[in-house]
Amino acid sequence: MPLANYSPLHGLPPLAGVADFSSAMKLGLSIDDCVDRLKRHHWAFRRLHQIFIQRLTAEPIYELKMAFSLHAHYCAEHAAAWRTRVGEMREPPLGLDEVPHAACEVFFDEVLSARDAGTLLLGIYGHALPALRAALQRHLTDTNPLIDHPSVRIIRFALIEVDEMIAYGAKAIAVMPSAEKPETLAAWAGLLDGLLAASGGFDGAGARVGAAPERMFSSQPRSYDKVPKRDERFPDPYNMGVHAEVFLYDEKMPASAKTLMMYYKRLREIDVPEMMASIIAETKGQPWNYHVDMTRQLWDEARHAMMGEVGFVRAGIDWRQFVRVNFTWSLALNTQLKPLERHAVLYFIEQGLMPKTGKRFEWEVGLASGDAFSALCQDYDWADEVLHARIGRDWYVKQIGNAKQATTFGDECWSRVLIDWQSYRDRGLTRHENWWPALYREYCRIRGEEPDPAVLAYDTSYATARADLKELSVSG
Numbered sequence: 001m002p003l004a005n006y007s008p009l010h011g012l013p014p015l016a017g018v019a020d021f022s023s024a025m026k027l028g029l030s031i032d033d034c035v036d037r038l039k040r041h042h043w044a045f046r047r048l049h050q051i052f053i054q055r056l057t058a059e060p061i062y063e064l065k066m067a068f069s070l071h072a073h074y075c076a077e078h079a080a081a082w083r084t085r086v087g088e089m090r091e092p093p094l095g096l097d098e099v100p101h102a103a104c105e106v107f108f109d110e111v112l113s114a115r116d117a118g119t120l121l122l123g124i125y126g127h128a129l130p131a132l133r134a135a136l137q138r139h140l141t142d143t144n145p146l147i148d149h150p151s152v153r154i155i156r157f158a159l160i161e162v163d164e165m166i167a168y169g170a171k172a173i174a175v176m177p178s179a180e181k182p183e184t185l186a187a188w189a190g191l192l193d194g195l196l197a198a199s200g201g202f203d204g205a206g207a208r209v210g211a212a213p214e215r216m217f218s219s220q221p222r223s224y225d226k227v228p229k230r231d232e233r234f235p236d237p238y239n240m241g242v243h244a245e246v247f248l249y250d251e252k253m254p255a256s257a258k259t260l261m262m263y264y265k266r267l268r269e270i271d272v273p274e275m276m277a278s279i280i281a282e283t284k285g286q287p288w289n290y291h292v293d294m295t296r297q298l299w300d301e302a303r304h305a306m307m308g309e310v311g312f313v314r315a316g317i318d319w320r321q322f323v324r325v326n327f328t329w330s331l332a333l334n335t336q337l338k339p340l341e342r343h344a345v346l347y348f349i350e351q352g353l354m355p356k357t358g359k360r361f362e363w364e365v366g367l368a369s370g371d372a373f374s375a376l377c378q379d380y381d382w383a384d385e386v387l388h389a390r391i392g393r394d395w396y397v398k399q400i401g402n403a404k405q406a407t408t409f410g411d412e413c414w415s416r417v418l419i420d421w422q423s424y425r426d427r428g429l430t431r432h433e434n435w436w437p438a439l440y441r442e443y444c445r446i447r448g449e450e451p452d453p454a455v456l457a458y459d460t461s462y463a464t465a466r467a468d469l470k471e472l473s474v475s476g
């Protein structure tokens with residue numbers, strides 16, 4: 001019998017506030033059971049990360065690309081937290097790369113193999129994440145809140161973002177129906193439920209019922225599609241008709257108009273998640289922290305794109321009408337280079353963003369323009385770029401040897417990439433229309449200003465950009 005009338009001194013909250021005595025006295029999960037569940041939580045986050053990464057590049061809808069970038073970042077971070085926790089429990093974090101249960105594996109393969117965006121959303125946000133949530137909740141219910149407090153804490157943090165993802169997904173599912181026939185979808189939902197039952201939930205703690213797992217969509221393994229796709233708001237994805245950097249670095253051009261070019265450059269950063277996803281998807285054998293860092297950078301690049309989007313909206317400009325955002329960089333890198341070579345190019349370009357004529361310059365233009373939002377975007381864009389340089393040193397440079405070799409190799413790979421302005425035109429893919437005058441005119445109209453004839457006349461395309469790629473980066 002527990003001691004009756006036991007209470008903390010002065011009636012203070014007991015046990016540092018983490019539990020009351022009755023819950024702190026319960027026999028919760030043993031270390032073995034706890035580690036088993038932690039490994040399974042880890043596995044679920046890891047497979048979700050993989051799904052977001054693998055489906056991002058070829059997903060045409062910009063909003064989904066952005067959401068997948070964020071959710072991949074969340075999943076990479078939480079997977080890392082479980083790995084660390086397992087390492088704290090008298091067990092080296094071994095066996096983390098093993099599939100916990102065959103049915104779990106098929107479950108995630110099925111979601112990964114969904115044949116359209118609506119079905120994919122349903123699989124991720126309607127099936128996988130709610131099942132993961134239930135597993136995390138069950139861990140909280142089953143474990144001793146004091147004795148296993150470090151796990152409890154990690155789960156609590158994970159639940160915040162799991163709930164955020166589920167809430168996002170519920171809204172997305174409501175507006176993006178599956179393209180599958182209702183009977184196919186019903187059979188698939190039944191299959192996913194069956195797989196979950198067969199593995200006893202993602203945590204394996206429930207009753208395991210059912211036969212050997214079957215496959216539907218994943219019976220033909222889905223290979224990673226590295227060719228970027230865009231939605232209808234990107235009607236001219238080969239357009240290289242407006243050379244943003246030449247304008248930006250032209251001292252005669254006014255800072256206020258340059259903010260437009262910077263919003264364009266930010267929005268164009270959609271191509272970096274598209275490209276980085278391909279590096280992450282196709283690079284094998286790296287430690288988990290590689291995925292954590294690379295996915296953080298991927299999410300930063302997605303944020304930069306959204307900063308550009310917000311900048312245009314804030315300025316009252318409908319970018320869908322006035323701006324042509326291309327995908328030539330991610331397309332060329334993904335289809336012409338190996339993963340390490342893509343990373344080399346990314347590193348090489350980002351190195352070039354650090355000197356005086358890089359991110360600091362863009363921030364100074366933002367300050368000089370009087371557009372405080374532009375300055376704010378550039379301030380953070382610059383800070384993020386410093387982090388990316390560190391990530392490049394940690395994961396790319398170390399694979400190559402030293403910084404000098406890494407830069408040389410990056411330069412070499414970048415020179416090999418064929419982004420062929422002329423051939424895009426010859427093949428009828430684009431006319432490289434100069435969209436700048438209409439955008440600038442709209443900007444002036446909104447501000448009630450007369451367009452500056454010199455600014456309006458700007459007509460430099462990327463036709464000759466090859467020559468100055470080294471001086472003027474075309475991405476980042």
Ligand SMILES: [Fe+2]
Binds near residue numbers: 266269301304381476
């Ligand atoms: Fe950026």
Ligand SMILES: [Fe+2]
Binds near residue numbers: 301350384385388476
């Ligand atoms: Fe970057």
Ligand SMILES: [Fe+2]
Binds near residue numbers: 269272304475476
């Ligand atoms: Fe960037």
